[in-house]
Amino acid sequence: MSATMLPIADSADVRSYASDIGKRYRRQLVWVVGLASLATVAGLFGPRLLGEIVQAVQTGTTAGHIDALAGLLVLAICVQGVLTRYAYLAGKVFGETVLAELRENFVDSVLDLPLSTVERAGSGDLINRASRDVAALRIAAQEGIPAVLAAVTSGVLTLAALVLVSPLLAAVTLITLPPSTLVARWYLKRARAGYLATNATYSTMIENLAATVEGARAVEALRLGGRHVEQTDHDIAASYRAERYTLGLRIVMWPVIELCQLAPAGLILLLGGVGYTRGWVSIAQVTAATLYVQQLAGPVSELANWLDTIQTGSASLARLLGVTQIPADRAADEGVRPDADDPRLEASEVGFSYLPGREVLRDIDLTVRPGERLAMVGPSGAGKSTLGRLLAGIGAPGRGRVTVGGASLIELPLDELRSQVALVTQEHHVFVGTLRENVALARPDAPDEDIHAALAAVDADAWTSAFDDGLDTRLGSGALELSAPQAQQLALARLVLADPKILVLDEATALLDPGAARHLERSLSAVLDGRTVISIAHRLHTAHDADRVAVIEDGRIAELGSHPELIAAGGAYARLWDSWHGASDQTLPDGQTDWLSSEAL
Ligand SMILES: Nc1ncnc2c1ncn2[C@@H]1O[C@H](COP(=O)(O)OP(=O)(O)OP(=O)(O)O)[C@@H](O)[C@H]1O
Structure with a gap:
């Protein structure tokens, strides 16, 4: 233990x-x-x-x-x-x-x-x-x-x-x-x-x-x-x-x-x-x-x-x-800045292992264009979350480089990195403090209008507007405890306020029921229009709606292309789509429990 x-x-x-x-x-x-x-x-x-x-x-x-x-x-x-x-x-x-x-x-x-x-x-x-x-x-x-x-x-x-x-x-x-x-x-x-x-x-x-x-x-x-x-x-x-x-x-x-x-x-x-x-x-x-x-x-x-x-x-x-004495996993250099004219996110020849001799990612080459929506799908344990973290600059790849606008993520000063790319997972912490403090963590000087707008952008205003003390409502342990989906919405509101150019969503909407998740994703996509979004997709509609889909299998990108291209290619993604699509009677209803499983892929 x-x-x-x-x-x-x-x-x-x-x-x-x-x-x-x-x-x-x-x-x-x-x-x-x-x-x-x-x-x-x-x-x-x-x-x-x-x-x-x-x-x-x-x-x-x-x-x-x-x-x-x-x-x-x-x-x-x-x-x-x-x-x-x-x-x-x-x-x-x-x-x-x-x-x-x-x-x-x-x-x-x-x-x-x-x-x-x-x-x-x-x-x-x-x-x-x-x-x-x-x-x-x-x-x-x-x-x-x-x-x-x-x-x-x-x-x-x-x-x-x-x-x-x-x-x-x-x-x-x-x-x-x-x-x-x-x-x-x-x-x-x-x-x-x-x-x-x-x-x-x-x-x-x-x-x-x-x-x-x-x-x-x-x-x-x-x-x-x-x-x-x-x-x-x-x-x-x-x-x-x-x-x-x-x-x-x-x-x-x-x-x-x-x-x-x-x-x-x-x-x-x-x-x-x-x-x-x-x-x-x-x-x-x-x-x-x-x-x-x-x-x-x-x-x-x-x-x-x-x-x-x-x-x-x-x-x-x-x-x-x-x-x-623990060595840092970043080597930030104040002089390093991404090229603003070409802010693409790029992974070249990336390899990574948690334990010596056991690579969980290998030979990853991926370029995500500014404003693109990329969905990553694949069986459990394929390496999606690990790749998502490297693309968000959390930890350095064992081999290769991850860059944004040509600048290596691990060399970017932390503030600059966070203004470029952020990772959203389903683990959300509600800090002891007011609703305002919880949302404004990334921008403590944000005016109330911006905080309200961020909450509205993620559909959290429906429940936060009912608070008697408004933004001064105290949250967290010993005060008002939020449900898991509410905490998740709060984390997303933080992100809206932080305003990063690239978002990596790892199971970000997984705790919401499928209907609410779809709703949240729609409102998020409206707010995040023009941003680069990489989603680790557990629902096929996320992949369907994306500009491109990367299928990760055994630590490699097995397939990469738009939904129609992958369907036409007739590979693993197409087989999964067929089995799911047949079952859903040609529709994408809310409430469909279409988790991607290793068996399906
Ligand atoms: N902290 C860790 N230490 C050691 N091995 C790890 C660690 N985290 C993940 N792994 C291993 O790395 C491999 C890839 O894991 P990862 O979580 O990236 O896969 P995934 O595709 O996101 O899976 P899932 O869909 O289940 O989240 C798996 O074999 C996993 O057991």
Whole structure:
């Protein structure tokens, strides 16, 4: 049930992206690390001063001296507090800036994704990346990065202060290095794959749930509920296993890290006691070293805490970057424009395959003259829709070229392409918004008269004029839901307003009952007079009314000519026409269910 997943960036790409961010935001980064360092340095005075106080009390001193040391201690704590606040603020601003840039890149990439890629991958993976992965990255960037920067700075400086106070006592902390390094390496080796696998299970779950919700009526009608519940149970079990795996990694890592944090303080007290009695270290050194080691526990624990979040964030970053790495299927060049004097649509030696080695279109040569009506007919799976999409500039042909006025469709800037050619299918989306917004999508500044005229052109004014709020009527999910034929008429009205020179209609009127479809086609043809129209025909009258008919069989144009020419040629089209014509008693009545079937052709 799951679709092909979108690509995931590899570790090298994630590292190079992070290092690129580091270079481009060097000043901000230096500012964050600088403030965190100053805050840490201010914090380092505390243990040192406490050590001095203990030493002074032991050796005997005046109350004034103690007060002076205590005053300095309070000052150091206050300075540390203020600097820490600004260090965190700078860290958050840095995290937000990086996240905002990544989000914008991600949205740009998603909007530029080749349609074929989105269709292959399905919506689940993309929704999961846009929601769950962005959320994971938000936490990592907003909170994790500042916290890690502050913890690393503070950890390094505290360790340096510990070495300065007493190299002997500092050496004790080294005992914890091997076990903590080993467990961190063990964890990092497995965590990325674990989190990527977890995210993939969520993508599959969302994909399948979305399919169930979209097809809820069919699921109910065909009593597929049990099977879908089983699938969901299976997806949840897969997510559970993946979550358990990463939980297992954390369960191993955490106790070791905790132990490595606690052990040094005990060891320093023990060694410090022995060292003091033997005269190796002073009481001030033991006090300061013990406090520094305690202070070190904070950054180490922070790091261990955020390691997990950074791993989740890095897995999410790999998934988001993966989307930005998908190559575009267009190579738009602003300078490319069609020849206005000769705006014919031309396919030359076009071949196309969805899967390597399996061509679904081959050797297609076709010229559609301006203003011509061309009908494409053929058995199911012959390649009509694929050819229709290539003629509308959706995706590039694997071989050959599709041009309008001599300019390759994939090289035309998108606005120019859409003003030249548009594809109308039977999949129509009613966007949440007003009727006006829904129709004026292609021309947001269109005046109301043009919107009314477009609705009238496709016979939609009959029902839209009954709306109390007129063009301000809210449509879509949660507001007025349109029927499928109404949504289809709305999509056609959008097109009338967009005013492309060439239209490719793929089953555009298929959801209407045959009578309504014929009616709509007639009103459309009146509106679209003078335009080039390529219809993928499922009703023979569409072919009959067209200037020429292209019969597509097995990915090739098997026959091409006007209706009378093809009838005279006596080929597949003529045989189909004969069988249908005989049955319809020489007439073309509305309501005739004359779908072209593979058997008929
Ligand atoms: N996204 C896709 N991935 C892989 N193969 C595909 C994809 N879309 C279509 N095909 C295959 O390409 C071939 C041509 O399909 P296409 O939809 O263009 O035919 P068609 O003539 O329009 O059929 P129909 O009349 O049933 O819509 C078929 O074998 C189909 O299975």
